[in-house]
Amino acid sequence: DAGVIQSPRHEVTEMGQEVTLRCKPISGHDYLFWYRQTMMRGLELLIYFNNNVPIDDSGMPEDRFSAKMPNASFSTLKIQPSEPRDSAVYFCASTPTGGGEKLFFGSGTQLSVL
């Protein structure tokens, strides 16, 4: 079984550019989460989906961030325009159900905005 697949692994871009991060959850998993990890703020939940529907986006920092899940096997997190303070590791995670099921994490995307 392939795990959660994120792409790209590393992204370096210039301030003002659009950035799109991609995630393929584990097949059959109904929940998909996007997290951001920084030294200052730790692991922050940005948004999560259940059955492709966004349930809670209260962690999305501002309107420059948007996330979509057009189908059960694909999600994107877009930043437009990007800023240096968006530099972080972005993790995608999926889980089959709610409750006590653990989250399976992707390898993360290291984003650097210059």
Next chain:
Amino acid sequence: AQKITQTQPGMFVQEKEAVTLDCTYDTSDQSYGLFWYKQPSSGEMIFLIYQGSYDEQNATEGRYSLNFQKARKSANLVISASQLGDSAMYFCAMREGATDKLIFGTGTRLQVFP
């Protein structure tokens, strides 16, 4: 309000000794789950152990055990017989039954020395 608190930014332990990593949580839900994840320097998030709020027995997974004290709202991770490979960041997390969000603490960096 901080939902997950890890008060130890860093811990040291000698190889083969046991170590306890502290975690307290705050929730008004009756149904919730507590998780511990390990993040080695390579960056991946590795699930270690889970405790459900209704579980009467403390969870154990190999050398990991979770000391669950519900009245005190604490869920400490105990690692027995520490190994050099246990050196990593350790995150406590909680998933509330009402929201299905998984919220992380700030982490504890554990260093195991020979």
